[in-house]
Amino acid sequence: EAGVAQSPRYKIIEKRQSVAFWCNPISGHATLYWYQQILGQGPKLLIQFQNNGVVDDSQLPKDRFSAERLKGVDSTLKIQPAKLEDSAVYLCASRSGTSGVWELFFGEGSRLTVL
Amino acid sequence: KNEVEQSPQNLTAQEGEFITINCSYSVGISALHWLQQHPGGGIVSLFMLSSGKKKHGRLIATINIQEKHSSLHITASHPRDSAVYICAVKIWTDKLIFGTGTRLQVFP
Numbered sequence A: 001e002a003g004v005a006q007s008p009r010y011k012i013i014e015k016r017q018s019v020a021f022w023c024n025p026i027s028g029h030a031t032l033y034w035y036q037q038i039l040g041q042g043p044k045l046l047i048q049f050q051n052n053g054v055v056d057d058s059q060l061p062k063d064r065f066s067a068e069r070l071k072g073v074d075s076t077l078k079i080q081p082a083k084l085e086d087s088a089v090y091l092c093a094s095r096s097g098t099s100g101v102w103e104l105f106f107g108e109g110s111r112l113t114v115l
Numbered sequence B: 001k002n003e004v005e006q007s008p009q010n011l012t013a014q015e016g017e018f019i020t021i022n023c024s025y026s027v028g029i030s031a032l033h034w035l036q037q038h039p040g041g042g043i044v045s046l047f048m049l050s051s052g053k054k055k056h057g058r059l060i061a062t063i064n065i066q067e068k069h070s071s072l073h074i075t076a077s078h079p080r081d082s083a084v085y086i087c088a089v090k091i092w093t094d095k096l097i098f099g100t101g102t103r104l105q106v107f108p
Helices: none
Strands: A005-007 A010-013 A019-024 A031-037 A044-050 A053-056 A065-068 A075-079 A088-095 A110-114 B004-007 B010-014 B019-025 B029-037 B043-049 B052-056 B059-064 B069-074 B083-091 B096-098 B102-107
Touching (some): A019 A088, A075 A088, B004 B083, B010 B019, B019 B102, B029 B069, B043 B059, B043 B069
Parallel strands (some): A010 A110, B010 B102
Antiparallel strands (some): A005 A019, A065 A075, B083 B102
């Protein structure tokens, strides 16, 4: 079974530039998450999708971050314009099932450095 | 105070040692996950617990719901076990709350 795919693995940009990350979840997984993990901290939820609908985006800085999941499969996370404090690893995760006991599968992450 | 606390933050060990990582939480949960993160950044799920104890190879995870505490044990540690171990709790709204992780280094 293929895992969660993310790209690019690494990205270096200057502040005020834009960047986009892509995620392809495990086939059949209805729920998809984007997390931001700053160095030395645990992952912080940015947005959760159920199929192509948003379940939770309460911690997404909507003035600069946007995410979409067209057709309920792949997802993109965009940052525009980037700030220095956006330097982090952006993790995509997916799971099957809608509630109860479930296991979460993570991608390798996309490491962003903003200069 | 964080809702999920891990200890220690950093841990070094010699190969072969028995290792324990602790996780305490202050919220009501439906399950607790132990995750492993290697330097490249990817995260692998090790265990999901809602009660009792689980074992997989040299890894053992326990949870005490009454005390709101879980432990991850590694027997006969090996340098390849070097990673960050993260505890995450699933609260009743289905949301995950993550600890800040324990960085483990095992030296040969």
